[in-house]
Amino acid sequence: MDFVVETHDLRKYFGSIHAVDGVDLSVGRGEIYGLIGPNGSGKTTLIRLLIGLLRPTSGSIRLLGEDMPNKAILAQTGYMTQASxxxxxxxxxxxxxxxxxxxxxxxxxxxxxxxxxxxxxxxxxxxxxxxxxxxxxxxxxxxxxxxxxRLLLLDEPTVGVDPQLRATFWSYFRSLADTGITLIISSHVMDEAERCDRLGFLRQGKLLAEGTPAVLRNQKGTTTLEEAFLQFAVEATEGGE
Ligand SMILES: Nc1ncnc2c1ncn2[C@@H]1O[C@H](COP(=O)(O)OP(=O)(O)OP(=O)(O)O)[C@@H](O)[C@H]1O
Ligand SMILES: [Mg+2]
Structure with missing residues (x-):
């Protein structure tokens, strides 16, 4: 598979804060990938690393098949910031x-x-x-x-948007993906997570779990993604992280 976004053991440390802590990400063409995690879990930092606004502490990033940083590739990437x-x-x-x-x-x-x-x-x-x-x-x-x-990085794009427009945004995201554009969308709203093709659950800079919404729910036998997330988080804590 052709990956549009690939990271290997990506890390960003701010002093003792491990904002992104060893993330391996592979996102394919035309996928809507949801970065889901609570406040401070590293979503914005990960997106800012991808777009080259932050330099990684270690690890590597490839976008559209090219090693980053690469100005020509950045010109093919759209970024919507959390703050205006x-x-x-x-x-x-x-x-x-x-x-x-x-x-x-x-x-x-x-x-x-x-x-x-x-x-x-x-x-x-x-x-x-x-x-x-x-x-x-x-x-x-x-x-x-x-x-x-060709690649869109959207950091909590629907915050402050009314429910009707939120639905419109999501149908628009889907139609963009159908034309082959890849979207990485951060959110902590679980009903939005359900609309993604694949999710990465982030917590304390680490990917706790990855998969389609159905697979993640099934792995924990839960009816909601929120419950599944919490169970993955409890497991990680009990695992001594
Ligand atoms: N420039 C910085 N200097 C120091 N610490 C930072 C910096 N940027 C982010 N952090 C820290 O890194 C961690 C991850 O922050 P980040 O903004 O990536 O989280 P987030 O998942 O986007 O949170 P939110 O949902 O609130 O937007 C936090 O502890 C944050 O305080
Ligand atoms: Mg953020």
């Missing part, structure tokens, strides 16, 4: 255009398409500072897509 990275004094469409332009891929038709995809066509000329949290979140997603990436 938008320019407050620019409009929605200017922000989308700016992000595309930075990668040398500005295309006004596509700009308008991604703005429509997140249903912001009526607000495309509004300044970011005049938008609500959910509207900003939609703009951030449009910006992450602005340069037609």
């Amino acid at each position: 990275a938008l320019y407050e004094e620019l409009t929605v469409r200017e922000n989308v255009a700016f992000f595309a332009d930075m990668c040398g891929k500005y295309d006004p038709t596509w700009r308008d398409e991604v703005i429509e995809l997140v249903n912001l066509q009526d607000r495309s000329r509004s300044l970011i500072r005049t938008l609500s949290g959910g509207l900003r979140q939609r703009t951030s997603l449009a910006c992450a897509l602005a340069h037609k990436p």
Whole structure:
């Protein structure tokens, strides 16, 4: 299988904090991979390592078949941060255009398409500072897509988004995956985890378990992923970690 994301024994230590602690990840083309874990489990750090914003303490990363860091590959990767990275004094469409332009891929038709995809066509000329949290979140997603990436890294993309739009986001994620785009999405919302093709349960920087939602539930004989996660966590604690 062609892996779009591969990490080997990836680690990031901040002093005594082992934020990412030996992660082996393999994510295939067109997969939606959910990074699931509680606050502080290392989700953002892992995503920031993948996109090259942090340098690993040790271990290796390959994206789209190339060893990282590699600028050409980064230009094919979209990243939606947990905190807004938008320019407050620019409009929605200017922000989308700016992000595309930075990668040398500005295309006004596509700009308008991604703005429509997140249903912001009526607000495309509004300044970011005049938008609500959910509207900003939609703009951030449009910006992450602005340069037609092959890999999308989305850090808690649906926080602050209303339930209806959340469902729309997820159907959109699925249609992106169907076109061969790979998505890594962090979340601690378990109903979102159910929508992923495969999950990695993260705790204290380590992958506790990996598999499809059904496999993870079956492994622990639970009806919910939340219960399965808790059981994996208890097992890891009893195992002396
Ligand atoms: N720049 C940094 N300097 C020191 N410690 C950091 C830094 N960035 C993250 N950490 C620590 O690394 C650990 C993992 O943080 P991270 O932000 O990756 O967690 P997370 O799973 O994304 O949490 P959340 O769900 O709250 O977003 C935490 O203990 C955090 O305090
Ligand atoms: Mg985070």
